[in-house]
Amino acid sequence: MHGRNLISIWFFIGVLVLVYGVIILGAAFFADHSGARRVVLQELRVDIWWGVLMTALGLLYTIKFRPKKQD
Amino acid sequence: MSHLLPPAFLLLAEGSTLIRLSPVDLAIIVLYFVAVLGIGFYLKSHTKTGDDFFMAGREMTAWVAGLSFLAANLGSLELMGWAAAAYQYGILATHWYWIGAIPAMLFLGVVMMPFYYISKTHSVPGYLKLRFDERSRALSAITFGLMTVLMSGINMYSMALVMKVVLGWDIHFSIWVSSLTVAAYVFLGGLLSAIFNEVLQFVLIWLGAMLVPIVGLIETGGWAGMVERITRNFPGQNYTSLWSTLGSVSDNPMGIHWTGIVLGLGWVISFGYWTTDFLVVQRVMTAKDLRSAKMAPIIGAAFKMLVPFIVIVPGLLALAVLPFTLTGEAEALATGGHSYNEVLPLMLARYLGPGLLGLGVTALIAGFMSGMAGNVSAFATVWTYDIYRALWRKDASDAHYVSMGRWCTILGVLVSIGTAYLVMQFASIMDYVQALFSFFIAPLFGTVILGMLWKRCSPSGGFWGLLAGTVSSIAMWAWVKADPSALRYIAFSPEAKDMAENMYRALWSWLICVGVTVAVTYATKPKPVAELAGLVYGVTPLPDEGHLRLYERPRFWAIVVAVVLAAFNIYFW
Numbered sequence: 001m002h003g004r005n006l007i008s009i010w011f012f013i014g015v016l017v018l019v020y021g022v023i024i025l026g027a028a029f030f031a032d033h034s035g036a037r038r039v040v041l042q043e044l045r046v047d048i049w050w051g052v053l054m055t056a057l058g059l060l061y062t063i064k065f066r067p068k069k070q071d
Numbered sequence: 072m073s074h075l076l077p078p079a080f081l082l083l084a085e086g087s088t089l090i091r092l093s094p095v096d097l098a099i100i101v102l103y104f105v106a107v108l109g110i111g112f113y114l115k116s117h118t119k120t121g122d123d124f125f126m127a128g129r130e131m132t133a134w135v136a137g138l139s140f141l142a143a144n145l146g147s148l149e150l151m152g153w154a155a156a157a158y159q160y161g162i163l164a165t166h167w168y169w170i171g172a173i174p175a176m177l178f179l180g181v182v183m184m185p186f187y188y189i190s191k192t193h194s195v196p197g198y199l200k201l202r203f204d205e206r207s208r209a210l211s212a213i214t215f216g217l218m219t220v221l222m223s224g225i226n227m228y229s230m231a232l233v234m235k236v237v238l239g240w241d242i243h244f245s246i247w248v249s250s251l252t253v254a255a256y257v258f259l260g261g262l263l264s265a266i267f268n269e270v271l272q273f274v275l276i277w278l279g280a281m282l283v284p285i286v287g288l289i290e291t292g293g294w295a296g297m298v299e300r301i302t303r304n305f306p307g308q309n310y311t312s313l314w315s316t317l318g319s320v321s322d323n324p325m326g327i328h329w330t331g332i333v334l335g336l337g338w339v340i341s342f343g344y345w346t347t348d349f350l351v352v353q354r355v356m357t358a359k360d361l362r363s364a365k366m367a368p369i370i371g372a373a374f375k376m377l378v379p380f381i382v383i384v385p386g387l388l389a390l391a392v393l394p395f396t397l398t399g400e401a402e403a404l405a406t407g408g409h410s411y412n413e414v415l416p417l418m419l420a421r422y423l424g425p426g427l428l429g430l431g432v433t434a435l436i437a438g439f440m441s442g443m444a445g446n447v448s449a450f451a452t453v454w455t456y457d458i459y460r461a462l463w464r465k466d467a468s469d470a471h472y473v474s475m476g477r478w479c480t481i482l483g484v485l486v487s488i489g490t491a492y493l494v495m496q497f498a499s500i501m502d503y504v505q506a507l508f509s510f511f512i513a514p515l516f517g518t519v520i521l522g523m524l525w526k527r528c529s530p531s532g533g534f535w536g537l538l539a540g541t542v543s544s545i546a547m548w549a550w551v552k553a554d555p556s557a558l559r560y561i562a563f564s565p566e567a568k569d570m571a572e573n574m575y576r577a578l579w580s581w582l583i584c585v586g587v588t589v590a591v592t593y594a595t596k597p598k599p600v601a602e603l604a605g606l607v608y609g610v611t612p613l614p615d616e617g618h619l620r621l622y623e624r625p626r627f628w629a630i631v632v633a634v635v636l637a638a639f640n641i642y643f644w
Contacts, residue, residue: 006117009135009267013274016106020099020278020430027095027426039424040392041286047427050282 011065018058025051089237089413090420096429103275103433104252107268107440111256114264121469124261124476125452126193126357133363135270137370140354141378142269143445145276150382150438151229154418155411157386158397160325161310162643163317164386165379170337173372173636175345177629179355180368183346185613186523187356188364189605194449195349195519196457202522202606203533203598205461210537211518212457214511215349216450220483222350223446224490230439231491237416237432246491249436253443254484257451258477265448266354272437279434280381283415286422287388300391310390313643320564320571327571331562335574339581343516350449361614365625372632376639385418393417443487450483451476510548513577514540517584526600526607532592540584547576 028047092100118124131139156164192198196215200208231245256264291297298311308324309316316322317329345351345368358364389397395408397417403410409417419431455476460467467475518537521528550557551572559565562575603610621627 007113009270012106012110012267013271016102016271017274017278019102023095023099023102024426024430027093028424030095031425040421041290042424044286044289046282046286046422047424050278050427054278 007067008065010061011067014058014061014063014065016058017054018062021051021054021056021058025055027051089409089416090428092238092429092432093425095426096432099426099429100433100436103436106271107256108252110267110271111259111264114260114267118260118263119473121472121476123263124473125456126353127261127263127266129357130359131266131354131357131363131367133358133366133370135266136355136358136363136367138273138374139266139269139357140351140367141371141374142273142276142441143265143351143354145273145378145438145441150276150280150435151232151412151415153382154386154389154415155413157383158389158414159386159411160323161308161390162313162383162387163323163325163327165313165383165643166332166336168375168379168383169636169640170332171341172345172375173632174337175341176368176372176375177633178342179346179352180365180372180625181629182608183519183523184355184364184368185361186606186608186611187352188358188361189611189613193356193456194453195347195352195515196453198606199518199522199533200457200461202603203518204530206534207518207530207537208457208461210534210541211515212453212461214515214541215453216458218511219350219446219450219453220486221490221494223443223450223483223487224492224494226439226443226446227487227491228494230436230443232412234436236413237419237435246488249440250443250484250488250491253440253447254481257444257447258480261473261476261480262353262357262448262452265444266357268444269354269441272441275430275437276434276441277381279430279432279437280385282427282431283418283422284380284384284388287385287392287418291388291391297388297391301387304390310387311643313640315644320566325571326564326566327574328563331571331574331578335571335578339513339516339577340574342520343512343577343581347515347519348512349453350445353449353452354445362616362619362623362625366628369625369628369632373628373635376632376636386414389414389418392421446487447480447483451480454479454483510544510580511541513581514544514584517581518588521585521588522607524608526603526609527592527597528588529592529595529597531595532588532590535591536584536586536588539587540580543583544576544580547579 024047028045028051031047122128153164153167156167187195187198190198190201192201194212196208196212199211227246227250230249231240231242234240234245234249235242256268260267288294288297291300301310309322310324314329317327317332320326320328355364355367358367397403397409397411397414398406400410400412402408415435419428423431455472459475459479460472464471514537517540518533521536522533547561551561556565558572561579562572564571600610605611616624616626
């Protein structure tokens with residue numbers, strides 16, 4: 001993965017996880033106002049915690065493994 | 072075509088889907104498909120030579136090769152199947168992850184990988200050609216090709232089943248959409264694309280599936296609370312002991328003795344699968360150097376040890392928290408209840424709200440697609456190099472073989488689709504796959520391990536041992552089908568369940584393979600030692616690792632993983 005200037009797989013993963021994190025966070029806040037289906041232990045708000053975690057992880061990987069300009 | 076009747080759960084009435092996805096969930100699933108296809112298109116321009124297409128350029132890091140090695144195995148069995156098995160058999164299902172995988176993965180990394188890697192072979196059948204002769208390669212390649220498309224069909228069927236039961240999608244539509252997506256990205260980028268996507272899928276599987284055990288254990292008040300609830304729900308049955316109930320076949324829900332687990336699963340099936348099944352070994356062969364090739368299975372083993380957390384624990388949690396009992400398919404259909412196979416979707420629906428549910432379903436789909444892609448890319452390599460090039464076109468150009476690889480990716484997918492429809496007639500997906508393992512994988516392990524460690528082993532010994540092991544395995548399977556009472560000879564008990572029978576059959580076929588190989592070897596001429604350099608222990612100079620720091624040595628990490636494995640087994644005894 002280093003000999004032919006391939007974009008790192010971790011960059012692709014970072015972008016997708018970042019997008020997913022933002023969507024899940026948005027859905028979590030929207031669910032409060034939309035009367036969405038309730039799940040067991042809803043009060044834990046795992047959707048918010050997981051959304052935050054994925055957004056942070058995705059952002060970290062996107063930045064760390066972003067394609068570098070060739071000299 | 073009565074033999075193609077689908078199993079009971081495919082006959083669920085319209086509107087009986089377990090959960091309904093919100094637009095957010097659907098967006099997450101669609102984004103996943105866009106991502107895997109996008110990666111395929113991106114990698115097409117980087118996949119020009121045969122080495123690129125079939126071996127991913129042999130430049131993967133240990134981490135990428137290791138995660139891909141594990142992800143290729145995360146097919147239908149790992150998620151739906153083993154969660155169902157955990158509900159049915161309890162924690163005993165964990166044996167398939169621990170003793171049934173870790174020792175073999177470590178053995179592959181420390182002992183066998185140097186020979187695969189140094190020989191620069193492109194496949195396991197290719198190794199047999201170098202070590203023995205063309206006969207062994209042809210037999211191995213043909214049986215592997217057959218097993219691969221059958222496995223791929225199982226993956227497709229499982230994915231379509233999930234979409235049918237969970238989402239209410241038409242099963243035929245699901246088979247075609249999922250399989251054509253896999254065909255597209257493997258066609259475009261070959262093994263490179265498959266590996267990239269497998270690493271992506273590996274991450275998504277964990278992110279999507281990990282919440283069920285986390286929230287579930289919070290609900291039950293931890294492991295002890297879960298065990299207490301299971302004991303209360305199922306008095307008199309032990310679902311949470313790993314070894315203590317294996318002294319007698321009547322003491323555990325699987326109906327198996329510990330010798331079957333240790334010798335049948337832990338030795339033959341496990342070592343056969345993890346060290347000679349080209350589907351997984353191919354990923355490790357793409358490593359950039361020998362140390363990475365040795366580390367990759369060890370990294371895979373470390374993560375494999377943790378997979379029961381996202382697969383077995385949800386099945387156990389279902390025993391603890393579901394207000395109803397899951398049953399076999401026929402009973403579920405008759406009573407309008409739910410079957411074992413639905414346990415993971417039921418748990419996802421229980422704990423995951425909008426968005427997270429889409430992520431959970433994406434994890435299932437990702438698991439199925441990584442397994443399918445693994446089968447398809449391995450099939451393309453074996454078909455092109457070990458069947459087409461070996462038997463038909465020996466001297467074509469590299470571009471011709473790449474083209475053949477691309478098109479037989481499509482062919483393999485089409486054959487797999489046909490297989491998916493065949494698989495529908497089997498009531499238990501996993502038992503069927505275990506039967507396949509014992510047909511082909513167990514004898515192959517006998518041949519490879521003797522060839523790798525015993526320089527006297529002759530080409531004829533290798534071939535006839537492999538053939539005898541394979542034929543005897545199929546014969547034993549047919550014998551029990553024709554006369555179920557034969558179980559008392561093969562599995563030592565007429566009470567043995569299908570899984571126990573498969574394990575003992577694997578053990579017998581391995582023993583027959585080894586016995587015939589040894590007998591024929593002493594009656595025939597071995598290969599000259601000079602031709603075995605790079606292929607056999609004792610005549611292959613292995614690079615010294617003395618200059619590496621302790622934490623850089625594969626052997627050190629293998630010992631660490633082995634110690635942790637032993638600790639886990641003692642804790643859950």
